[in-house]
Amino acid sequence: MARLVDVAAAAGVSVGLVSRVLNDDPATRATEETRQRIQRAADRLGYRPNHAARALRSARTYTIGLVVPDLTNALFAELMRGVEEASARLGYTVLLGRSEALTDESRISRLLDDGRVDGFLLQGRDADTTESLAAIAGTAPVVVINSRMRRRQGSVMLDDQAAGRIAAEYLIRHGHRRIGLVNGLRSLPTARLRAAGFRAALRDAGLPLRAKSITWFGYTVPDAAPALESIMAAAQPPSAVVVGNVNAAMGVLTEARRLGLSVPGDLSVIAIHDAWTADHTWPPLTTVKLPLGRLGERAVEALHRRLDGRPGEDQLVDDVAPEVIERESVAGPA
Amino acid sequence: MARLVDVAAAAGVSVGLVSRVLNDDPATRATEETRQRIQRAADRLGYRPNHAARALRSARTYTIGLVVPDLTNALFAELMRGVEEASARLGYTVLLGRSEALTDESRISRLLDDGRVDGFLLQGRDADTTESLAAIAGTAPVVVINSRMRRRQGSVMLDDQAAGRIAAEYLIRHGHRRIGLVNGLRSLPTARLRAAGFRAALRDAGLPLRAKSITWFGYTVPDAAPALESIMAAAQPPSAVVVGNVNAAMGVLTEARRLGLSVPGDLSVIAIHDAWTADHTWPPLTTVKLPLGRLGERAVEALHRRLDGRPGEDQLVDDVAPEVIERESVAGPA
DNA sequence: AATTGTAAGCGCTTACAATT
DNA sequence: AATTGTAAGCGCTTACAATT
Numbered sequence: 053m054a055r056l057v058d059v060a061a062a063a064g065v066s067v068g069l070v071s072r073v074l075n076d077d078p079a080t081r082a083t084e085e086t087r088q089r090i091q092r093a094a095d096r097l098g099y100r101p102n103h104a105a106r107a108l109r110s111a112r113t114y115t116i117g118l119v120v121p122d123l124t125n126a127l128f129a130e131l132m133r134g135v136e137e138a139s140a141r142l143g144y145t146v147l148l149g150r151s152e153a154l155t156d157e158s159r160i161s162r163l164l165d166d167g168r169v170d171g172f173l174l175q176g177r178d179a180d181t182t183e184s185l186a187a188i189a190g191t192a193p194v195v196v197i198n199s200r201m202r203r204r205q206g207s208v209m210l211d212d213q214a215a216g217r218i219a220a221e222y223l224i225r226h227g228h229r230r231i232g233l234v235n236g237l238r239s240l241p242t243a244r245l246r247a248a249g250f251r252a253a254l255r256d257a258g259l260p261l262r263a264k265s266i267t268w269f270g271y272t273v274p275d276a277a278p279a280l281e282s283i284m285a286a287a288q289p290p291s292a293v294v295v296g297n298v299n300a301a302m303g304v305l306t307e308a309r310r311l312g313l314s315v316p317g318d319l320s321v322i323a324i325h326d327a328w329t330a331d332h333t334w335p336p337l338t339t340v341k342l343p344l345g346r347l348g349e350r351a352v353e354a355l356h357r358r359l360d361g362r363p364g365e366d367q368l369v370d371d372v373a374p375e376v377i378e379r380e381s382v383a384g385p386a
Numbered sequence: 387m388a389r390l391v392d393v394a395a396a397a398g399v400s401v402g403l404v405s406r407v408l409n410d411d412p413a414t415r416a417t418e419e420t421r422q423r424i425q426r427a428a429d430r431l432g433y434r435p436n437h438a439a440r441a442l443r444s445a446r447t448y449t450i451g452l453v454v455p456d457l458t459n460a461l462f463a464e465l466m467r468g469v470e471e472a473s474a475r476l477g478y479t480v481l482l483g484r485s486e487a488l489t490d491e492s493r494i495s496r497l498l499d500d501g502r503v504d505g506f507l508l509q510g511r512d513a514d515t516t517e518s519l520a521a522i523a524g525t526a527p528v529v530v531i532n533s534r535m536r537r538r539q540g541s542v543m544l545d546d547q548a549a550g551r552i553a554a555e556y557l558i559r560h561g562h563r564r565i566g567l568v569n570g571l572r573s574l575p576t577a578r579l580r581a582a583g584f585r586a587a588l589r590d591a592g593l594p595l596r597a598k599s600i601t602w603f604g605y606t607v608p609d610a611a612p613a614l615e616s617i618m619a620a621a622q623p624p625s626a627v628v629v630g631n632v633n634a635a636m637g638v639l640t641e642a643r644r645l646g647l648s649v650p651g652d653l654s655v656i657a658i659h660d661a662w663t664a665d666h667t668w669p670p671l672t673t674v675k676l677p678l679g680r681l682g683e684r685a686v687e688a689l690h691r692r693l694d695g696r697p698g699e700d701q702l703v704d705d706v707a708p709e710v711i712e713r714e715s716v717a718g719p720a
Numbered sequence: 721a722a723t724t725g726t727a728a729g730c731g732c733t734t735a736c737a738a739t740t
Numbered sequence: 741a742a743t744t745g746t747a748a749g750c751g752c753t754t755a756c757a758a759t760t
Contacts, residue, residue, distance in 0.1 A: 065724075066725045069724055167731095
């Protein structure tokens, strides 16, 4: 690869000048002619700055670590797309890690100690995991996704309260009056917010709120069976449920079948979050789509500001509204 | 962070010696006492080598680029686990990229030109994509996953022929005599191999082979509908199908429902590759599980050998046999 | 004053040299 | 001969200096 000295020689100037011109150093205003000679030489030689040298000298790696609980979660695709888009735009490379593989303390702090990343985008399976990931990251710049840190600012969150409300309102609009919520763990801020939105919708519609119609087992497929069983065990079981997550909703469909309930005949189901998998369940799942791509972008932008020395903030990503994707899992009550 | 000079000062020796001892340089045999003093000093200071400095000096980044078509494919989880495991063991960090985001030529070769990676593990959506990814990587060490390069050696492949054979044999054992194959694109080596195994099983069982009972639409969900429709349009449609991929099998189940076929009553289905999603379709899918984790490990090991200057090889990962995971999508013919 | 150049130094590895 | 030290240099950025 061509180095700075090669470009300098080709352009007939010094390495210092080449570096400053190529980096658009605002303090150096070379003549247009010199600038062009340098740029042309760099283009002709296909010059690319050596990452290691730049990182060593400037003590910035221009790499951010993205830590998520499960790479194969379909929801992660859209988040990642946003993260990639914003990273490319702002000049960062993304180093990806599953949080299980990294909670093994050593690996996350090593990434820092080895000077491989400038900061982290963190998402744990629940608030405690996220908090401990952040603790491991220590004083490094961190932005947590869909959670908040107790002692530090620096988070981006979706509007989960709106999502819970919109899902419940959709069912109410279809005539349901007994509605359950299959929710994530109580330790998850997202779950608490979705429940708040859910409750608000019922209250506004003048519907009664039974504590037993909300479960807090979790967002994953296996959590759905005990949740649905518990909800349907009521004297007057609901005719519809909001499920906190598409993945758990797949489990709800399976469990409904086991309980002999037809969807949406006996039970309507709407899930929060949209994913391609929702198209291929039976029946196809009606969902509330949240702007995960935008969440990823906002997370990168927030970290970028932190890396620039600006203070952390807790942000709500509400510039794109949640949207109901109608499929076939909701009908009127029997 | 503590630097080499800090450790050297603490141990009362020179930086050169510290570097050699910590890196287990075989040419330097320090006294046991010195060695211990150095190691203790390093431990006490929490010394970690600065990655940028090491990369700059040694012209090795100890980072490998892993490029896959779709991060959210459930199959990728197990592959990634193997890649991570072997990378950690051999001292590499993994930089992850989707191949769509990277075919955009610039990004893949930039990773190299910027000196961010030593080499690549590549997997494209099909043979042509993989080939062009490899072309973009140029002279960099490359190992392709589940495909082969025309002009270069350096690949790891699953035993797809065995998988196709095992799937077909399983259906034959259940009494099926008219069996279809919903396969991936003909351009995919994996698809051709699965078809070969499939045909061999039918031939060995003395069953007739109709060209029309094999389709080549692709491995993804939407490819399944036209495939199944075309197969079931035959005068004597099959009573069972092998589906080349779990994801496509989800589409097959949806399409069967649309065609009014019950699974496994009217049609038995077995898919190649196992994933968590297979547990949550209706009915749960019987699959042939292939050793994807081992594939990932072998890929890293192969790249490691290339980076050590050894020549590329084309390897078949057959040290773990494919295994049928019985669920509920296969029964005897009606 | 406007433009360009010089050279130090980031933290390592490693050839070569020096010491016991 | 066995053990340890010295110093150059990887490719950048940037404070400071020099030139027009």
